[in-house]
Amino acid sequence: MSSPENRQYPELHAHLLPLLKEMIRNTCVNTGDPDSGFEYRSAETLKTFFTARGIPSEILACREGRSNLLVRIPGTRKGAPSLMYMGHMDVVPARKEDWSCDPFEAALIEDAQAGPVLNGRGTVDMLNMTASMAAGLAEAVENHGPFPGDLCFLAVADEEASGTYGAKWLTDDHWEKVSADYMIAELGGFFVESRRGRSPTITLGEKGIAWLRISVKGRPGHGSMPYRSGNSAARLAELIVRLGDSLGRPVMHPMYRTMAGGFAASRWEEFLLTNPNTFRAGLSRVWGRSKGAAKFLHTAACTSVSPNVVRSGDKINVIPDRAMVELDVRLLPGQQVQDVACHIRSLAARMGIEVDILELEFFPSTVSPVDTPLMDAINEERKQEPGSLVPMMIGGVTDGRFWRQKGTVVYGYAPFSQEMTMNRYASMIHGIDESISLASLDRHLRFFSQLPGLFFQRV
Ligand SMILES: [Zn+2]
Incomplete structure (x- = not known):
């Protein structure tokens, strides 16, 4: 425990890194076959993580092996809006022979550009976020709770196919459990170069x-x-x-x-x-x-x-x-x-x-408004950082669409550290040698632990 990274990022090593490594090693590979995915492994990992911190959670599954995990911490004020973090647990396949490290080993290595990085399938899409959301929520509850509205975390199966056993099933058949007024989901937080300098993106x-x-x-x-x-x-x-x-x-x-x-x-x-x-x-x-x-x-x-x-x-x-x-x-x-x-x-x-x-x-296409208390809270959280958020409409689809279609405000965002440019991000997502810097993970964790406090102040 005395390596330089350990001293630099003590909280990562205590909570987030062990969780993320286990989720990578769980090898929840979704090939599109209904019998692939095995998300029950990471649902169990997350359940153990929350139980150890005194936070109850519920596993929901419509097919054996394809579990989803929900945390809903009730708010203290009736009628206050809810905030949900939503991430997927499945990843796309990766062939060991194409990578420089085993994609399911979760090795910590040194990168010339980014410093210490965690290598492995899902470190960018999107186990990095799912694990940071879980760890951030636990920290937020411990340090800043209770909150006026419900604070929720949902880890879903089957995003890399069509959400049949995850987001689609949950929003169709269990809306009373998984509904939310505001949501943070995937895709955003990497940087574009513009006339305003290097600015982070957010998907609306x-x-x-x-x-x-x-x-x-x-x-x-x-x-x-x-x-x-x-x-x-x-x-x-x-x-x-x-x-x-x-x-x-x-x-x-x-x-x-x-x-x-x-x-x-x-x-x-x-x-x-x-x-x-x-x-x-x-x-x-x-x-x-x-x-x-x-x-x-x-x-x-x-x-x-x-x-x-x-x-x-x-x-x-x-x-x-x-x-x-x-x-x-x-x-x-x-x-x-x-x-x-x-x-x-x-x-x-x-x-x-x-x-x-x-x-x-x-x-259909789904778009969330820009002018909301959630956007204000995100801007407040990053007010010390240069550049302003660049809103995006993306061509691909994520699970966020199922909630946006039902009226939830959904933003795709998790702030990375500066090395994660759009080109670096695009080369890694579904690519080889996917990796995330410890600096980025540290930034993710800070964001997900601070956001509930800042959001619920505004509603
Ligand atoms: Zn994804």
Whole structure:
């Protein structure tokens, strides 16, 4: 116990690090198979952690092995709003041979950029947060409680698939147990470089999902005579290109404008990014200095269309009479799946193409307001730090959407230390050699232990 890191971060070594290491070693790998995940292991780890600190918790499961764990500490004032920390316990697979350390060993190593780091699958997505939330909540209760409203912690299963055994089931079937007025969940707290310096991000909203299967009909024929054959594969390719151009035009919605303001390196760049006619030019400038930032901005402004599964024909000399594409469309606030289907139908009709559209999955975009007591409390907690929070709308989905859709204010945020830039974060999430610095973990812990006091003062 006398290494320099131990002396530097005594609280981490006493509470948070042992908990996080055990959660990494529990290997709760979610492959998408209903029998994977094994989140019951980390639910038990967390239950033991809370029991040792005198905090009751409840395990909820709709399938054996896929446990969720809930802590709800009742508030002292009737009608006061509740605050919940929500994190997932599952991680995506990792292959030992690709990593420099065993991804499920939870080794402490030295990183040239970040100093001492904990290496392992889930150290960024998102066992770092789930463990810090648990340790922070325990500290908050001990040092600052009781609070007027309910203070809750929820660790869920199955985020890395679709939340069937976790967030979706809990919000559909156990809303009375897992409801909350305000929530901190995943994705945010890493830094972007902007004209205001290095600023931390916070996620306020997520795009929606419209997954569609589109089939195009043609006529079969001999591959040696394609003249006016109406080859279904060629027609589908044309349709896909035109769809990307027409659906993917930028929309300068309020959430995007705020985000562009926070990402821009100059006023001029902000001007370019927030005008539909100069948007592409602005985006190219951003791409030049940060590919990650350009991708985030593009998806926040545009309905994105990604043709990810394409099939047609099975013989090289036969013109295919059917072609199919599965499109991953991500929706902007207010867009419905019907809007997209209508657009595709009318475009196809104008091109003289007959299409069938099958809706595979739909979830609308969800956005939380910026002006809330939770945002005030977060700003208060970080008032000594440089830069101001940059709000984001992300293209991917997290479990936070299930609560946002029911009216909960959900922010994705856990402050990292300065080394966690957007590019470093993007390279680690679902990547190899995922790791978190002890400085970042220390920052997480301080945030989650201070936030309840600051939030409940304001409500
Ligand atoms: Zn995650």
